[in-house]
Amino acid sequence: MVKLVLAEIFNSWQGEGGSLPGSTFGRRQIFVRFAGCDLRCKWCDSREYIDASGVSHWRYEVEPFTGKFEYRQNPANLEDVIKVILHLDTGDIHSISYTGGEPTLQIQALKTLMTKMKELGFDNFLETHGGLPEAIRKVANITDYASVDIKDESAKAAKNWRDLVLREIESIRILKKAGVEVYAKLVVTNETKLENVRWYAELLKGLAPLAIQPKEPIDISIARLMDIYRVAAEILGKKNVGLSFQVHKYLNVL
Numbered sequence: 001m002v003k004l005v006l007a008e009i010f011n012s013w014q015g016e017g018g019s020l021p022g023s024t025f026g027r028r029q030i031f032v033r034f035a036g037c038d039l040r041c042k043w044c045d046s047r048e049y050i051d052a053s054g055v056s057h058w059r060y061e062v063e064p065f066t067g068k069f070e071y072r073q074n075p076a077n078l079e080d081v082i083k084v085i086l087h088l089d090t091g092d093i094h095s096i097s098y099t100g101g102e103p104t105l106q107i108q109a110l111k112t113l114m115t116k117m118k119e120l121g122f123d124n125f126l127e128t129h130g131g132l133p134e135a136i137r138k139v140a141n142i143t144d145y146a147s148v149d150i151k152d153e154s155a156k157a158a159k160n161w162r163d164l165v166l167r168e169i170e171s172i173r174i175l176k177k178a179g180v181e182v183y184a185k186l187v188v189t190n191e192t193k194l195e196n197v198r199w200y201a202e203l204l205k206g207l208a209p210l211a212i213q214p215k216e217p218i219d220i221s222i223a224r225l226m227d228i229y230r231v232a233a234e235i236l237g238k239k240n241v242g243l244s245f246q247v248h249k250y251l252n253v254l
Contacts, residue, residue: 003075004109006058007033007049007101011065011088014097014125015247017147020209022183024125024145025244027094030085032113034103035074039129039157039164043187043215045246049101060084078109082116095123095145104128104135114142129157130171131164140178148172150184150200150210154191169203176207185211185244188228190220197228201235210236213244 009032017023036052037044049055058076059069072080085096096117103110103126114124123144130136130148148171151157151164158164168184175182184204186197204210210232214220225243233241 002078002109002112004078004081004106004113005035005052005055005074006076006081007035007046007055008058008069009033009060009081009084009088010069011061011090011093013247014094016185016211016213016244017183018211018242018244020183020211020240020242020244022145022181022209023147023211023244024094024097025247028090028092029095029097029125030088030093031097031099032081032085032103034098034100034106034110036105037100037102037129038105039102039131039151041151041155041157041187043155043189045216046101052101052105061088064088064090078112078116081113082120085117086120093122095125097125097127099127102129102132104132104139107132107135107138111139111142114139118142128171130168131158133167133170133174136171137174140175140180143175143178143180146175146180146182147185147211148175148182148208150186150204152186152188152192153196154189154193155187165200165203169207172204172208183209183211185213187213187215188220188225189215190224192220192224192228194227194231197231198235201232205236209240209242211242211244213246216246
């Protein structure tokens with residue numbers, strides 16, 4: 001029996017990605033949030049789910065947008081997860097979003113769930129830090145859309161920061177080769193260095209567009225944000241860079 005360690009399942013709109021190719025921004029999705037992450041970004045907004053061993057229960061919306069949840073014990077049974085997803089299907093769902101935490105840490109369970117959702121007629125959208133390219137390879141052919149993080153140095157996500165970025169680029173390469181509509185997402189802060197942005201852009205050139213997303217709460221000036229955008233666009237091309245904001249937070253939805 002397939003088991004998953006989850007945080008929550010709910011119905012909402014995708015609030016990130018902006019207007020870039022591969023983005024599902026503004027689309028209605030069912031979100032399946034996995035518990036557990038192997039990185040430690042200092043601005044993580046899902047910090048309570050980083051340590052999967054401490055997430056004893058997962059919650060699911062009783063009905064979409066009611067704000068009412070029920071709880072079940074982890075690990076979750078695949079059959080129960082599928083039942084919740086189908087119950088939350090409002091008929092206008094663009095895709096299923098697998099997010100975290102980091103979903104690829106539970107790669108076999110993730111692959112089984114994604115395969116089942118494809119069989120049921122849903123598209124799959126993978127939100128990942130991209131640091132595990134060999135795991136990405138196992139689900140690339142059942143992924144329709146993907147957002148892959150480029151972890152800025154200021155995130156302090158891992159000790160070997162540059163190696164992490166190269167692994168993220170490799171994940172994007174694997175997804176693109178499989179025909180996935182993929183974009184890179186870079187969360188920027190007031191500590192983000194322009195020379196690093198140049199490096200990310202050079203790595204992404206000809207590979208994937210870049211969504212630049214200010215960390216929430218926003219601590220970067222508009223002038224600095226414009227500089228970062230300009231540097232990226234000079235290398236990637238003016239049609240391959242865009243801004244992304246966590247719009248769902250302004251709508252006061254999950």
